[in-house]
Amino acid sequence: MTSSSIIMAHGSGGRLSNMLINELFFPAFNNPVLNQAHDGALLTMECNQLAFSTDSFVVNPYFFPGGNIGDLAVNGTVNDIAMCGAVPKFLSAAFILEEGLPINDLKEIVNSMAAAAQAAQVKIVTGDTKVVERGCGDGIFINTSGIGIINHQQKISPENAQVGDVVITNGYIGDHGIAILSQREGLSFETTIQSDTAALHTLVATILNASANVHLLRDPTRGGLASTLNEIAQASQIEIRLQESAIPIRDSVQAACNLLGLDPLIIANEGKLITIVPQVDAGAVLQAMQQHPLGKESAIIGQVLDRNVGKVTLETTIGSLRMVEMPLGEQLPRIC
Secondary structure (H helix, E strand, O other), X not given: OOOOEOOHHHHOOOHHHHHHHHHHHHHHOOOOXXXXXXXXXXXXXXXXXXXXXEEEEOOOOOEEOOEEHHHHHHHHHHHHHHOOOOEEEEEEEEEEEEXXXXXXXXXXXXXXXXXXXXXXXXXEEEEEEEEEOOOOOOOEEEEEEEEEEEOOOOOOOOOOOOOOOEEEEOOOOOHHHHHHHHHHHOOOOOOOOOOOOOOOHHHHHHHHHHOOOOOEEEOOOOOHHHHHHHXXXXXXXXXXXEEHHHOOOOHHHXXXXXXXXXXXXXXXXXXOOEEEEOHHHHHHHHHHHHOOOOOOOOEEEEEEEEEOOOEEEEEOOXXXXXXXXXXXOOOOOOOO
C-alpha cells in the first residue's frame, strides 16, 4: 500500500483502487469464484430452493468487545440465511470507506471477515468498494448479501406459529447491545460485557435434525426479543406468553440495563435465535440445542396461546402480567 489511510483515489477505479482490491481483498477472501475478477459471481448450485438475504452494517464503534464490524457483517448475513432454514453458501461484500480510515484498521476488519467466512464455511465471491469524503462516512460501512440452499421440506415461516407451541432461545440476551453501548460511551462494569456475535447455521442444523416440525426460526437483532416476538405474534395472529424467570440474562447485562433505564427485552443480540416448535418436540429440541457449543444456555422461555390476538405478554417474577410492546424506535442506534 502506498498510503497508511484511505484516500479518495482508493475509490477512483484507477491504480489505487486496483491495488486495494488486489493487495487486500483478494488475498483475504481468496477463492476460485472471486479470483475470476468478474463483474459478478458465476455460481453452480444444485437444489430446489434458495434463500437470499442482504443487510448493511453501520455499527459505531466499528471495533468492540467480542468482535468488529467485519465478523458482524459475515455472521449477520449467515444468520439471516440460516433463519430461513438454509445452509449458507456464498456472500457478497460491499464497502463504503471514509477518506482517512487507517489501512491497518481495514486490514484487521477484512481479516476478521475472512476468518468468520472460513469458520462458517461460506465464500465471499463478489463485492464492491466506494470511498466517500472525510466526514461523510464514519469510517466504514459494509453491506453483505448471501445465498443459501434449502435441503429439507419443513415449512419455516413467521406465519407458522401455532397454539400450543413452545418458544426456545439459545442463551443469554442483550450481550451485544450492552457491549456496543459500553464501548461507545466509555462505561465500565465489574466484568467486561462482550458481544455475542456468532454464526448460528450449525445450531440451526442441529435444531432441524432434532425435529421435523420446526415452525419458525428468527434471530432477535435490532429491537431484541420484544420486536422479534411481536412481529411473529402479529404475523401468526397468536399470543406469545413469556416467563420472565426463564429468560436467560447475565447479571452484568441486567445491572447495566437497570443503571441505564433500559429493558433487556429490547436490547439487540447478534448470536441468539428464537425457535418455535410443537410442545411434543420441545424436549428433544432443547436437549439437542444444549449439547451444541452455541446453545449450552438454551431455555424454554414461553409458549403460544390464543389465536387472533397478535400480542406478546410477560408473566413477571412476582406473578403479574404485562404487555411486551414493540419498541417505538431504537433505544440504541448503530448497534449493527
